[in-house]
Amino acid sequence: MAHRLIKIPPMLSATISMGIASLDGALFKEIGNCPHCGGRPMPYDTKTKNYATLLLPGGSRTVTVKVRRFLCKECGRLLYAEEPFYPDTRVGSAIVDLALNLSRTNSYSHAAAIMEALGIQMNRSSVRNYAKSNLPMTGFSSLYGLPLPNSLISLMGKSFSGTDDETAGVLRASGYPSRYMPPADKAGTAEEFFRRKMERKV
Numbered sequence: 095m096a097h098r099l100i101k102i103p104p105m106l107s108a109t110i111s112m113g114i115a116s117l118d119g120a121l122f123k124e125i126g127n128c129p130h131c132g133g134r135p136m137p138y139d140t141k142t143k144n145y146a147t148l149l150l151p152g153g154s155r156t157v158t159v160k161v162r163r164f165l166c167k168e169c170g171r172l173l174y175a176e177e178p179f180y181p182d183t184r185v186g187s188a189i190v191d192l193a194l195n196l197s198r199t200n201s202y203s204h205a206a207a208i209m210e211a212l213g214i215q216m217n218r219s220s221v222r223n224y225a226k227s228n229l230p231m232t233g234f235s236s237l238y239g240l241p242l243p244n245s246l247i248s249l250m251g252k253s254f255s256g257t258d259d260e261t262a263g264v265l266r267a268s269g270y271p272s273r274y275m276p277p278a279d280k281a282g283t284a285e286e287f288f289r290r291k292m293e294r295k296v
Contacts (some may be wrong), residue, residue, distance in 0.1 A: 133168025187271035190238030191243035
């Protein structure tokens with residue numbers, strides 16, 4: 095696939111990869127009372143989920159995290175611990191945030207190409223699907239001319255050892271994504287942002 099030349103400082107892609115890779119194998123296990131009935135959840139099993147696919151000099155690497163599941167003793171529902179994923183998504187929330195923020199001023203294809211240059215795999219179709227979703231447009235900071243989401247910046251250059259405090263910090267920096275509920279009026283969502291972006295082009 096041909097893309098415009100994208101120059102990414104090696105230090106930037108390296109620090110991003112380092113932070114994401116250090117999440118590999120992290121266990122997310124915290125949960126409150128059952129959100130459906132208020133009952134007490136009991137540990138059930140642990141599910142492995144793909145957080146990101148990194149594109150490294152030696153080949154691709156899938157970074158996975160573990161999420162504990164629980165059964166509510168009162169209503170019997172299967173519940174997930176708080177996790178660094180938005181509801182109904184298949185990659186980590188910081189990766190989704192990156193795709194959406196890069197799409198602010200780039201086409202979906204070019205956003206995917208920038209992610210590839212940063213060492214993160216995501217195709218154009220996935221970027222486009224997220225842009226048409228009711229997921230949030232998060233805060234970002236400009237680094238090397240790129241609008242990098244604060245959730246991703248919080249991971250950059252980190253080396254996590256998997257302590258409870260560290261996993262809680264990841265959730266906090268990501269805005270507790272598994273709790274996310276889109277507003278009824280879609281204010282602040284990707285769908286609203288990109289609809290207005292297209293209207294401005296007409």
